[in-house]
Amino acid sequence: MPPLIEAHGLTKKFRQAVKEPGLAGALKHFFVRQYRDKLAVDHIDLAIEPGESVAYLGPNGAGKSTTIKMLTGILVPSSGSLIVNGLVPYEKRQRNARNIGVVFGQRTQLWWDIPVVESFNLARDMYEIPADRYKKNLGEFTEMLGLAEFMNVPAAKISLGQRMRADLCMALLHDPRILYLDEPTIGLDIAVKDSIRKFVRARVEEYGTTVMLTTHDLGDIEDICRRIVIIDNGKIIHDGDLATLKDTYARDRVIHFQLARPAESMAAICQKLPACEVASDGLRLSVRFDRFEHAAGEIAGAVMPLVEVIDFRIDEPEVEDLIRRVYLGQLSLAPGDEPELRSAKPAVVAEA
Amino acid sequence: MSGLRKYVSFARTSLEITFVYRAGFVLNMIGTIFYVVAMFYLWQTVFLGNPGSLGGFTWPEMKAYILVSFLLSSLLTWYDEWVMSQDIREGYVAVDLARPFDFQASRFARAMGPIIFEATSAVGVAAVVALVFGGAALPADPGRAALFVVSCALATIIKFGLVYCVSMTAFWTTSIEGIMVGRSAIQNIFSGALIPLVFFPDWLQSVAAVLPFQAMISTPALVYLGKLDAQSTAVAIGVQVVWAVGLLFLGRLAFRQAVKVVTIHGG
Numbered sequence: 209m210p211p212l213i214e215a216h217g218l219t220k221k222f223r224q225a226v227k228e229p230g231l232a233g234a235l236k237h238f239f240v241r242q243y244r245d246k247l248a249v250d251h252i253d254l255a256i257e258p259g260e261s262v263a264y265l266g267p268n269g270a271g272k273s274t275t276i277k278m279l280t281g282i283l284v285p286s287s288g289s290l291i292v293n294g295l296v297p298y299e300k301r302q303r304n305a306r307n308i309g310v311v312f313g314q315r316t317q318l319w320w321d322i323p324v325v326e327s328f329n330l331a332r333d334m335y336e337i338p339a340d341r342y343k344k345n346l347g348e349f350t351e352m353l354g355l356a357e358f359m360n361v362p363a364a365k366i367s368l369g370q371r372m373r374a375d376l377c378m379a380l381l382h383d384p385r386i387l388y389l390d391e392p393t394i395g396l397d398i399a400v401k402d403s404i405r406k407f408v409r410a411r412v413e414e415y416g417t418t419v420m421l422t423t424h425d426l427g428d429i430e431d432i433c434r435r436i437v438i439i440d441n442g443k444i445i446h447d448g449d450l451a452t453l454k455d456t457y458a459r460d461r462v463i464h465f466q467l468a469r470p471a472e473s474m475a476a477i478c479q480k481l482p483a484c485e486v487a488s489d490g491l492r493l494s495v496r497f498d499r500f501e502h503a504a505g506e507i508a509g510a511v512m513p514l515v516e517v518i519d520f521r522i523d524e525p526e527v528e529d530l531i532r533r534v535y536l537g538q539l540s541l542a543p544g545d546e547p548e549l550r551s552a553k554p555a556v557v558a559e560a
Numbered sequence: 561m562s563g564l565r566k567y568v569s570f571a572r573t574s575l576e577i578t579f580v581y582r583a584g585f586v587l588n589m590i591g592t593i594f595y596v597v598a599m600f601y602l603w604q605t606v607f608l609g610n611p612g613s614l615g616g617f618t619w620p621e622m623k624a625y626i627l628v629s630f631l632l633s634s635l636l637t638w639y640d641e642w643v644m645s646q647d648i649r650e651g652y653v654a655v656d657l658a659r660p661f662d663f664q665a666s667r668f669a670r671a672m673g674p675i676i677f678e679a680t681s682a683v684g685v686a687a688v689v690a691l692v693f694g695g696a697a698l699p700a701d702p703g704r705a706a707l708f709v710v711s712c713a714l715a716t717i718i719k720f721g722l723v724y725c726v727s728m729t730a731f732w733t734t735s736i737e738g739i740m741v742g743r744s745a746i747q748n749i750f751s752g753a754l755i756p757l758v759f760f761p762d763w764l765q766s767v768a769a770v771l772p773f774q775a776m777i778s779t780p781a782l783v784y785l786g787k788l789d790a791q792s793t794a795v796a797i798g799v800q801v802v803w804a805v806g807l808l809f810l811g812r813l814a815f816r817q818a819v820k821v822v823t824i825h826g827g
């Protein structure tokens with residue numbers, strides 16, 4: 209079976225007006241228009257199988273939204289081929305639209321002036337959703353997303369978090385095979401983010417909905433996505449599953465022990481764990497280890513006899529850190545490369 | 561046809577929004593009423609100086625002309641144009657394009673939704689104004705009245721077609737307000753909304769004849785008053801059909817081109 213979404217050499221070139229600053233620049237632009245081409249999406253190849261949940265990441269201006277707009281049929285690619293669910297989206301825009309649900313974090317699909325529920329009713333007619341299915345879905349979504357309290361309020365009068373939940377509901381009422389989410393949690397508080405993530409995950413798990421998600425929020429990724437595609441400057445610089453990314457580039461784990469008394473024999477511990485980095489600070493002791501060389505239990509087994517441990521926890525590497533390193537070019541992600549991450553200093557927080 | 565249902569839904573929703581903005585609607589209406597009354601006094605003065613008929617119009621016919629012009633100006637207000645061009649400029653078209661409906665048909669439905677409401681209020685106002693000013697000419701017979709309704713329907717489609725085409729320019733330019741004002745000024749002159757076209761000098765009449773605007777007000781008004789013989793009526797309505805189809809088609813072409821060539825603005 210061919211992939212659900214398949215792109216080859218997909219490219220979008222924008223023509224951007226070049227304006228020199230100031231009045232003179234504006235005047236000049238009025239008479240002589242100058243443009244330059246911007247490759248927003250630069251020959252990307254992408255294959256997404258039914259049921260996959262893909263995080264599509266990259267810094268601002270990387271080309272994420274432009275890609276989504278081509279996949280949804282909103283934008284016509286400049287070159288390359290694209291097939292979604294057997295259709296070329298921009299040629300069969302309406303038919304493609306029936307198979308997909310789209311949420312743009314920055315743009316609501318709700319009608320501003322009328323109660324939220326009426327936007328849903330409009331979606332029912334638009335997608336020709338059978339009455340019983342509509343009723344069932346609306347009931348379920350209302351419950352899961354907590355829509356009841358603002359169902360009869362015009363979209364102009366609800367909060368951002370309420371709006372996003374309503375938008376998500378509207379995007380899924382017709383049970384689309386594919387759900388595109390473009391920064392769905394932007395500007396939301398934790399509780400709302402949480403309910404949105406739970407909801408999307410349930411769709412993926414129970415209905416096998418294929419999800420493509422762009423976000424700057426790494427919580428979204430860990431909760432929803434198995435696979436990560438990273439785009440930078442219009443080019444895909446990483447495509448692989450989240451677990452592999454973690455395995456390959458984030459093999460380090462740290463066990464933190466809380467001690468009853470300060471450790472007496474640091475040397476003994478170090479000696480027992482030669483491949484590990486041991487640090488202690490008063491009643492705290494931490495051991496950094498490669499999880500492919502040691503199991504966490506081994507480490508604990510080595511440490512416990514030498515000190516009195518009250519409590520301990522294991523730190524996983526943060527996806528955020530990983531991706532930041534990819535952005536910063538500290539990681540080379542070409543296949544076959546040896547991971548170099550362990551020697552890398554923790555990255556400075558960069559604007560992602 | 562089940563495919564029609566979503567457009568009916570669009571129309572209904574749009575009517576509902578008119579009610580939400582009823583204050584705006586009422587104010588707009590009051591504005592036009594003042595305008596109509598002013599026109600009445602103006603022409604009354606003119607006719608007092610020229611009893612009988614002027615340019616082939618009697619005073620009762622002139623009153624009817626002004627009221628028909630008022631009625632047609634009350635349908636499809638500037639609001640549709642403004643909303644549509646804003647949606648394009650702000651990038652909301654992106655949302656529309658990701659959903660299963662025809663863009664032009666949906667905008668047509670949205671424009672048509674409030675029309676019954678606009679028409680009934682305008683006819684009501686026209687009737688009251690006519691009574692206050694001692695009556696106006698009525699269509700000579702039911703056949704003529706029917707032709708008038710057909711001509712009004714076509715005039716409205718032409719108006720939509722034009723408004724749609726003008727809105728499309730929002731894909732290319734950010735100075736849409738200027739274009740809207742320009743359209744409305746040209747339309748006021750060449751549609752016959754301000755003065756019947758017969759009062760124009762010959763050369764201006766020939767210009768008006770080749771533009772779509774005369775089909776928006778002058779034609780229905782002349783059909784109403786029976787100023788055209790059977791053959792001219794057929795031709796005038798034929799011309800309306802051509803403009804309606806032509807402008808709708810041109811709008812589709814512009815939209816297709818816009819989506820292909822121009823990029824959708826924003827996030």
Ligand SMILES: Nc1ncnc2c1ncn2[C@@H]1O[C@H](COP(=O)(O)OP(=O)(O)O)[C@@H](O)[C@H]1O
Nearest residue numbers: 222224248268269270271272273274823824825
């Ligand atoms: N309509 C447009 N016209 C011109 N340039 C655009 C347009 N939309 C996006 N771009 C440019 O294309 C690049 C990618 O934009 P986008 O896909 O929105 O990035 P992202 O969603 O990853 O932040 C940016 O450099 C942006 O300036």
Ligand SMILES: [Mg+2]
Nearest residue numbers: 272273274827
């Ligand atoms: Mg974006």
